[in-house]
Amino acid sequence: MAETTQLELVTPADIMVQKSAEMVVAPGAEGLFGVLPRHAPLLSDLARGIVEVHENGKIANRFMIDGGLADVSGESVTILTERAEDLDKASRDDVKSRADAASGAEADFLNAVLAAL
């Protein structure tokens, strides 16, 4: 088993994901960056985009986030974001109906999720 880093994806309402990953790719405000275990401590602003979780050399999960912060240390990656959506679990119809019901930033985000699905 390859060395892993601990990923946490936290939204205001809940800790959404808590798992270990070989690599996490996050959409930094100044460009995508990948985080491997033993990464140097980094605090980065995030843009809206997709967080990729790599396991066994493949992408295991993809999460759409609506901006936020990444707190990276040698053993862990903590992503704080106001809105997040699991792209593997979300269904097109469900997101579509929620996007129609929501307004403002929420609707904007859900439409972006829809486009990424």
Place this chain on the structure above:
Amino acid sequence: MPSLKDLKTRINSVKSTQKITSAMKMVAAAKLRRAQDSAERGRPYADRMQQIINSLAAKADPSSAPQLLVGNGQDKTHLLVVVSADRGLCGGFNGVITRQTRNEVARLRGEGKTVKLIMVGRKSADSLRRELGDSYIEALEGIQGTSVAFADAASIGEKVRAGFEAGEFDVCTVIFNKFKSAISQEVTLKKLIPAEVDEAAPAGDQSVSYEYEPEEDELLAAVLPRNISTQIYSALLESSAAELAARMTAMDNATRNAGDLIDRLTLVYNRTRQATITKELIEIISGAEAV
């Protein structure tokens, strides 16, 4: 001496009140579990946000730091965000918030400052409207319930931030009931602007040399507005859990009180009935003796 019929009516009415209060208690208890759960699940986000701000603030240069962190150098106009409940029947819950707000406003006005208010929740807004209504910027209701949406907190946060940038106020404080346990709440005043920074942040974090992307001050400027929404959200979550806890305790007391009242009334009812029977017997016996 009340008649038997009056007593019977009274007992029945207390019994139906007791049924209502005990039902409300059970409803509050069931909702409390969910609200408490979501208040607890909301804590990690707020805590980590605070940690990040602590570590950034320690590095920021006070002279060039964003105004949301250090304030705009003035202390004239205060904005209070008051969080109470939309509904009553929850003991002293709204009362303490109302009282605390009134004292705080009086204190600030005594120091010659202007006070503005954003009221969240109908109850305190209604009870203070007569005396402080002209200081209201806004009175919101219907935000709190079993689940609090982050979007609502974010829209309040957005208003606060816009108001601060427009120079409408200098200092912003939230007043809310913090959920301590099912039987106790604590009125809490939390300063939003300038942001509260824990000076005694663990030194372990500072020893690590972080890389920042973008630079510290830019990052700080991006984090602080989000922090306002986050703090408001956590105040709303705490307050709704505290409201349900207060309602549960109040309704439990009311149910018990109704039980005591029923016992007392039943005793009076039985005594009265016995007295009537005895009186009738005496009349019959003395009537028979006279014949």
